[in-house]
Each structure stands twice: as structure tokens, then as C-alpha cells.
Amino acid sequence: MLQVRQVVKSFGRMNAVDGADFAVPQGSITGLIGPNGAGKTTLFNLIAGSLIPDSGTIVFDGQRIDGLTPDRVFHRGLARTFQIPRPFPKMTVLENAMLAPTRQAGEVFWSNWLRPGLVAAQEKANRDRAVEVLGFCGLGSKLSELAGNLSGGQQKLLELARVLMNEPRMILLDEPAAGVNPTLMETLVDKIVALNRRGITFLLIEHNMDLVMRICRPIVVMAQGKVIFEGEAEAVQRDARVLDAYLGDLPA
Ligand SMILES: Nc1ncnc2c1ncn2[C@@H]1O[C@H](COP(=O)(O)OP(=O)(O)OP(=O)(O)O)[C@@H](O)[C@H]1O
Numbered sequence: 001m002l003q004v005r006q007v008v009k010s011f012g013r014m015n016a017v018d019g020a021d022f023a024v025p026q027g028s029i030t031g032l033i034g035p036n037g038a039g040k041t042t043l044f045n046l047i048a049g050s051l052i053p054d055s056g057t058i059v060f061d062g063q064r065i066d067g068l069t070p071d072r073v074f075h076r077g078l079a080r081t082f083q084i085p086r087p088f089p090k091m092t093v094l095e096n097a098m099l100a101p102t103r104q105a106g107e108v109f110w111s112n113w114l115r116p117g118l119v120a121a122q123e124k125a126n127r128d129r130a131v132e133v134l135g136f137c138g139l140g141s142k143l144s145e146l147a148g149n150l151s152g153g154q155q156k157l158l159e160l161a162r163v164l165m166n167e168p169r170m171i172l173l174d175e176p177a178a179g180v181n182p183t184l185m186e187t188l189v190d191k192i193v194a195l196n197r198r199g200i201t202f203l204l205i206e207h208n209m210d211l212v213m214r215i216c217r218p219i220v221v222m223a224q225g226k227v228i229f230e231g232e233a234e235a236v237q238r239d240a241r242v243l244d245a246y247l248g249d250l251p252a
Contacts (some may be wrong), residue, residue, distance in 0.1 A: 001026035001170060001201050002047070002078075007056030007066075008040055016042040018225030019056070024170070029202040031216030031233075033209075033225045035245055038222040041083070044172050048080040049073040053149065061169070067071035075230065079168035083175045083205075085155040089148025093139055093158055096147045097130035129165060131163075137161040138187050153184030160191060170201040177208040191217060213237075 002024040009017040017039040020094060024030045032040050039162040045051040047058055049070040050102055065073050087096045134140055137157045142150065156176055163171055176192070177185050185208075193215060196202060206212050212219060212233070219236050221229035223245035236242055 001028075001061060002203065003059040004043070004047070005057045005059070007043070007046060007058060008054045009039075009046055009051060015225050016067060017046065020222065020225065020227050022220045022227045022230050024088055024203050026201055027196070028197065028217060029196050029204060029215050031212040031219040032203055032205045032222065033207070033219060034222035034228075037224075037247070038245075039225040040222055041174065043222070044080060044174055044205065045210055047073075048078070048172060060217075069248055074166065077167075077169035078172070079163035079170070080221035081156070081159045081163055081174055081176070082179060085152075085159040087147035087150075087158055087162075089146065091147055092144050093134060093147055093150070094127075094130055094143040096158060097134050097161050097165060098126055100130075100162040110221075121244060125219070126165075130161075133164045134158075134159045137164070137191060151181070151184070153180035153188070156180055156188060157184070157191070158204075160188070164195075168200065170203070171195075173202060173206075174202040175205055175207065177206055177211050185211070 004020055004022050007017055007020045008015060020039065020043055032043070034040055042051065045080060046053050046066070049065070049068050049072065053066050056066070057064055058075075060076060060078050063076070065076060065078070088099065091099070131143065134143060135162055139154065139157055139161060142154065147155070150158060173192070176188055180188060189211065192202060202217060217233060218231055219229070219233055220227055221236060221242050228241045229239050
């Protein structure tokens with residue numbers, strides 16, 4: 001579904017991503033792991049269009065997406081969440097979900113004048129969908145809560161709800177478990193697995209190895225900008241290069 005081919009991105013003299021090469025199979029929950037500074041977040045930014053590769057190609061669903069703006073990538077059906085969620089804190093949970101970027105006639109000035117009925121109907125559909133998606137994400141009882149009052153884990157669920165508003169075919173999840181309490185983490189895992197069963201492909205950056213080993217197949221390991229392993233969870237723990245990369249990351 002997604003192919004990353006020989007992608008390079010430098011910041012000054014530092015190759016943050018240095019010829020990364022791997023694939024995310026359609027229908028998978030692929031895990032992207034690696035020590036701090038391995039280049040994982042930079043790679044997400046390259047896939048989602050926030051950064052442009054110096055060289056290499058990124059293909060999503062058979063079409064190149066490297067160099068497209070984040071907005072275009074999003075509209076092709078590839079959505080991403082952030083390590084630190086960014087809801088509008090002074091707006092309610094429902095408003096946050098309803099504001100997720102979708103193609104709404106109400107955003108076009110003339111539609112308000114010429115086809116107000118259409119705008120009202122779309123707004124109702126948008127609201128209904130937001131209620132449905134928030135219910136699925138376990139936030140059905142928080143619709144009127146200000147987003148700023150949610151816990152860290154609930155904000156991650158809200159972010160998931162926001163990306164689901166646009167019915168993506170693939171989601172990039174940046175550290176979904178970070179800062180989330182164990183109960184909410186189970187909820188989050190259930191949602192990811194349920195969405196995957198409904199056909200959404202995931203690429204997930206995560207430092208929580210239990211979570212990765214439980215739900216990710218295959219696993220891609222990066223170190224110093226390169227992909228050093230691509231394969232099954234069982235094999236990753238026995239791979240000498242992976243062990244070296246992680247041990248090298250520990251303070252002496
Ligand atoms: N905008 C930038 N300018 C300069 N250097 C950067 C920039 N973004 C990332 N880097 C550097 O690129 C390297 C890769 O960083 P990146 O954040 O992609 O790693 P990571 O694998 O996501 O790490 P972590 O697991 O700690 O989030 C790091 O050495 C980082 O300092």
C-alpha cells in the first residue's frame with residue numbers, strides 16, 4: 001500500500017533519513033521502531049508531506065506522493081496523528097471533531113448564498129458523523145467537554161476521531177501509547193485493531209515494545225536513518241543488528 005524507496009532527508013550535514021527503504025503491506029498494522037534519533041518522525045513528516053525528500057520516492061496506492069502538500073496527501077486517504085495531540089482546547093470535543101478537515105460545501109463562500117439548504121444538510125451529516133466517530137472512540141459521554149480538559153489519553157482518542165472523520169485508507173500513528181494510562185491504552189489498542197479489521201492500514205511509531213509485539217505485523221526497525229530490519233515480530237528480538245542498535249543507544 002505504501003512504498004518508501006531510497007528516501008534521503010538531510011538537515012545541514014546530518015542525514016536524518018539516509019536511504020530508508022521499506023513497504024507497508026495493505027491491511028497491515030506495521031510497526032516502525034528504533035532508538036531515539038533514528039529518523040522515524042522525520043520519515044513520518046516525509047510521508048505525510050510536511051517535509052520533501054532530498055531524493056528517493058514515496059508511493060501510496062500506486063501513485064507517487066513525495067513532494068505533495070500535507071493537504072493533498074490527506075485527501076488521497078493517508079492521514080496522520082501527532083506525538084503530542086493538538087486539539088483546539090477552548091472548543092468542545094464535538095466541535096473539534098466537526099472541524100476536522102473534510103470537503104464541506106459550507107467552506108465555500110458562494111454555497112452559503114446560493115445553496116443554504118445543501119450547507120445545512122451537510123452540516124447535519126458532519127455532526128452525525130462526528131457523534132458516531134466519537135462514540136466509536138469512547139468519547140460519546142464527552143461531546144460537550146472542552147477538549148483542553150481531556151486527559152492525555154483522551155486527547156489521543158480525540159485525535160484518532162478527527163482523522164477518522166475523513167475516512168482515511170491508511171493512518172500514520174505517532175507514539176499512540178505515550179503518556180496514556182494502561183486502561184485507556186487498552187481502549188486505544190482495541191480501536192486500532194477494530195479499524196484494521198474494517199480495512200484501514202496502519203503505520204505506527206511506538207516505543208512501547210509490548211504493544212508493538214502484540215499488534216504489529218510486520219515490524220520495521222530504523223537506526224541512524226536507515227532501515228536495518230524488516231520482518232516478523234518473532235525475528236526482531238533475535239536480530240543482532242537490532243540488538244546492537246538498541247544497546248548502542250543505552251548510556252554507558
Ligand atoms: N528540523 C530539524 N532540524 C535539524 N535536525 C533535525 C530536525 N528534525 C530532526 N532532526 C534530527 O534528525 C535526527 C532524526 O530525528 P527524528 O526526530 O526523526 O528521530 P526519531 O527516530 O523520531 O526519534 P525519537 O524516537 O526520539 O522521536 C535527530 O538527530 C534529530 O536531531
